[in-house]
Amino acid sequence: MDRASRFCRRTFLGDAWRTVAWGAAGVVTLGLAGMLRHVVGRTIDIPLPADLLERAGRQDGVQVDGIFVRWSGDTPTAFSLRCTHLGCRTRPDPASGGFACPCHGSRFDREGAVIRGPAEAPLARVPVRLEGARWIATVEADHG
């Protein structure tokens, strides 16, 4: 009995050390991977072609590279089409002017506000600036 319990204890301690060692290796690996996320660029500049902006004015908005551009007054405004639930690309709905997500059915109005979940946050606004004669949109690397 005594020998058996010593044996079990030794086995248990061996298992416990192995588990701790594997756990530590896992945490270090994940930590390094997480740091990589901060090393690679987090934002991208997307130049908006002039003809696209013209079309955006004529058609109540156009999409390019995962963003949706629409004129309001004399300035283009842009949304990320990335659904705020889990990141699928939403689709503009020409009938309502809003956006629908094909993954779990979230819906957003034309201002990007949530009409129906599971998404809880509105579509992200994408900053747009004029550089010389070109409009440039700055988006997150995983914008959609």
Add this chain to the structure above:
Amino acid sequence: MGERPADGHRFGALSLGFLAVTVLSGVALVPMYRPEDALASVEAIHGAIPGAWLIRAVHAFAALGFLLSTVIHLAQVVVRGDVGRVPAGIWWRSTLLLPIAVAGMLTGFLLRGDAEAIAAMAVGRGVLGSVPWIGEGLATLLLGPPGAGLGPVALHHAGTLTVLPWLLSFEHGRRAWPDLRSLVTALLASIAIAGIVPVAPGPAEGAAGRLLGPWYLLGLQGMLLDLPVVTAWIVPAAAVLGVGMLAHVRGRARTAVMAGLGGVAVAWVGWTVRLLVAGAG
């Protein structure tokens, strides 16, 4: 090819046969696949390169065969009451074959690069990212940093998710290569199904309506219509833990764990139906 397996281990041996067919057909696909131009290369496999579609279909169905035969083998061990005879560490590591096999199939789905695959990649990143503290690291480790394309996924698919199941199968069954009967059975079964069921990729842009993930994860997609994102990793993780715990529990506790696993399976089917009934976005 080594000795023939005992009858009680027929499905265990068959799973190694399916794994070998998966790996060999995967090796044959390597020169034809380009992660930086994924969809075009998969379309070429299904059109421009003669016979390549069959290799890809065999690859996909052999992977499914690996998962199914592993499930059946583990279930047989449980039903026969043999779990207690397997050392607990080996049982736990064998249990890991289940998520690893699913990860192999899922990464294969992502590598198609079509609209459904791109959406599944986004959802996968979101689900992994919802794991507290380690989520961002986990997502980056498994899928690469955002905007990295399919390169990291392709590496895991061909490397990590090939080496790990082989190591675990080897530890479990003490053989690195399947017996001839299992290999031929796995190959013929994969070819037969590949000839019947198409596996071509979808379009680059999804048509109107819902984009669907791989069929074995539709339950998870349906779950996300109603439940918080964290349930998408808690429920599968709990199921894997439940299977692992079978090595430690007896009597009523085992019955309770089995009932829990059955409940997850039923709920999974229910969520699949829920998703399909919910229809277009």
